Amino acid sequence: MPAVVEKAFLQKLAETGGACGTLIASHDWRATALADAAAWTPALRTSLSIVLRSPVPMVLLWGPEGLCLYNDAFSILVGDRHPDLLGASVRDAGLDALGLDAETMAGVLGGKALTDHARELTFRRDGAVRQVFVDLGCSPVAGEDEAPAGILCVVTDVTDRVLAERQRDAAETVLKDSEAEFRLMVDTVPQIIWIADANGQMEFLSRQFSEYTGAGFRSMSPGEIAGAFIHSDDAPHVVAAFQKARDNDEAHFSEHRILSAAGEYRWFLDRAHSYRDRHTGEVTRWFGASVDIHDRRLAEEGLRELNANLEERVAERTAERNLLGAIVEHTDVMVMAVDLDYNILAINAANADEFERVFGLRPKAGDNILAHLADRPEQQAEVRAGWARGLGGEPVTFIEEFGDPERARPYYEVTFRPLHDAEGALIGCYQFVTDVTDRLRREAELIEAQSALRQSQKLEAIGQLTGGVAHDFNNLLMAILGNLELLRKHLPADPRTARLIDGAVLGAQRGTALTQRLLAFARRQDLSVEPRDLSEIVNGMVDLLEQSIGSGIELAISHPAEAPIALVDANQMELAILNLAVNARDAMPNGGQLTLEIDHAAGDGDLVPGDYVRVVMTDTGQGMDDETLKKATEPFFSTKGVGKGTGLGLSMIHGLASQLQGTLRLSSVVGEGTRAELWLPRASRDAAPIVVAAAEPIIVEPGELPPARILVVDDDMLVSMSTVDMLRDLGHDVLEAASGAEALEILAQDGPFDLMITDYAMPRMNGAELARAARGSYPRLPILLATGNAEMPADERLDLPRLGKPYNQSQLATQLHRLLRG
Secondary structure: OOHHHHHHHHHHHHHHOHHHHHHHHHOOOOOOOOOOHHHOOHHHHHHHHHHHHOOOOEEEEEOOOOEEEEOHHHHHHHHHHOOOOOOOOHHHHOHHHHOOOHHHHHHHHOOOOEEEEEEEEEEEEOOEEEEEEEEEEEEEEEOOOOOEEEEEEEEEEOHHHHHHHHHHHHHHHHHHHHHHHHHHHHHHOOOEEEEEEOOOOEEEEOHHHHHHHOOOOOOOOHHHHHHHHEOOOOHHHHHHHHHHHHHOOOOEEEEEEEEOOOOOEEEEEEEEEEEEOOOOOOEEEEEEEEEEOHHHHHHHHHHHHHOOOHHHHHHHHHHHHHHHHHHHHHOOOEEEEEEOOOEEEEEOHHHHHHHHHHHOOOOOOOOEHHHHOOOOHHHHHHHHHHHHHHOOOOOEEEEEEOOOOOOOOOEEEEEEEEEEOOOOOEEEEEEEEEEOHHHHHHHHHHHHHHHHHHHHHHHHHHHHHHHHHHHHHHHHHHHHHHHHHHHHHHOOOOHHHHHHHHHHHHHHHHHHHHHHHHHHHOOOOOOOEEEEEHHHHHHOOHHHHHHHHOOOEEEEEEOOOOOOEEEEOHHHHHHHHHHHHHHHHHOOOOOEEEEEEEEEEEOOOOOOOOEEEEEEEEEOOOOOOHHHHHHOOOOOOOOOOOOOOOOOHHHHHHHHHHHOOOEEEEEEEOOOEEEEEEEEEEOOOOOOOOEOOOOOOOOOOOOOOOOOEEEEEOOOHHHHHHHHHHHHHOOOEEEEEOOHHHHHHHHHHHOOOOEEEEEOOOOOOOHHHHHHHHHHHOOOOOEEEEEOOOOOOOOOOOOOOEEEOOOOHHHHHHHHHHHHHO
């Protein structure tokens, strides 16, 4: 290039080519292919002028080396790489990020255009890294010989567009996730949820609609929906109600019947509210729910027929059912949903209220539940562990204790269900929580009550069995003792024979004592209850107690200052105290101390409120473990060896205390000893006896009573035979009957009689029923009731003299004397 041309061209570049034109004009080209003025061909000058004047970033790669010539817009794009990039070859320029390497350049120079869109580039500008997106278009530039001499690249900065598109894509993704979460939440609600546009054209129906109707979703107008699914009698009303809501800008309510997939109609309550665009104020959507109220409607129709006060009751029922529309938010069940990072997606009022109650903090949607508990590591760990079970991806239900110990720690039943997005990926979970503290307490109380009831029923059954055995045993003893007594009278005097009979009588009498223990356990013994000073009873037993426990045990007795008066049977009381002392003795084989205290105390626990006298016996023996203590008062339970105890001692005392309206309480520590407390209602000295003790026997000499006609009634042949023999031995004329019916027949056919003696427990007609029937016909007939004690029920009240089995001839004669002479 001639110097004058070169100077003029370069001056033109500096004047019209901007900052880059000035740099090109002043650049040292001597070490490049453009060192020769001839290299600056018209094609190059023209192309360069176009590049420098363009407002669009452009770069001209000239010659085989691809020397970089670019404009100001391109220099801004490449940032800190300018101006070093100017005049550099493609190889040295490092334009690989633009896709401009030697291979690509060769392809373009060969006639192949290069186009790229939204290519991501990173440049350093002003010392900071900038991310840029560009559209790139490269095409060859012809030289003087029409052959490609360079490449013109147009670079368009599309960063704002790309970022905007990415933001739009992200927003669409968030919207899709939100819609998926909304659908999952809606599908858990038992109602049909629907969304329509401003004109009522259906846009969304929840899964419950398809499950109920069997129809898939499609966009329908109100008229189409009414025609397809709503009962023909209700369809016009539904369409009119929705139109009225639109016209009057009010909420939509209607009740109508919807056809199910099974072909039946059920009543639904339809409710909807409009949604307005916050910018324009125009109605754009209707959000509604259809609640199944079929059962309510049936109940209301039934009430119309049965209750005149229909209007009030229907209003109450309708108000109750209307609450279903807000069930998710206002239910007492606590509901919350979180994502995988424990951020709260949704929470209802019940859950927020309860969280605030037990932790002192009120969470809301968007909060991180673990962040709320960051200053409470123990509670945070508990909550994290609970939610972690729910975030495992499987449904799970458990009962756990949660809360701040300084506020409240109730027990909750927690049910977790997983949350998935539209693709099925786990995105979180939601929970249904119920406070079950009271329920667990009631269940524990119920278990305890059931256990106590079973124990009570078991003891009652054993008591009934024991009472029955005692009754039968008394009958056997009655026959044995009666016949032995008659045998003793009629055998010649012989010492050996007398000794044998005395031994048999003694054995039978020991059996009688055993039946009394059985009856005491069964609470069916007759007691002679009268006000007694327990201190006097105990003082009268001191010698007996000391002999019974032996010299190796120290006995200490303590009395209260005020006389301890209680209504007791003195004989049974002495027996009970003696039994407790003997048990204490057996628990102290190596000696020890036995303390007997009598004091006053106020009734507590299972006792009727009032004042009580308490007899407390404490030993320093071996003690009992919990299992032994539980069984201690059970009949026939004994820790003693075979033949060393009947197992009836404590059960007899327990039965005696219950009969006297008191109780027996036992406590024990293994290795320390046992404490027995006998609680008895306190009484005054002038209290009336409850059951008067039997009077002193009247000694009846043979022949003192004239012969009498006596009817003996007993279904037990041995007892009847023994009684008849004793009466005849006393000189009386006796007839016998085996049943109540037979006795009434004999009274009618063979009367009159001077006396009737009857058993109580007989089949078909018992002794009480026989006595009433006989008194109805023979009101002046004396009647003696012979009973084995256990037979009489507690509610049986008979104003009849009684003779307890087993009885001997003397006792029988005494009763005859009272009834026939008295």
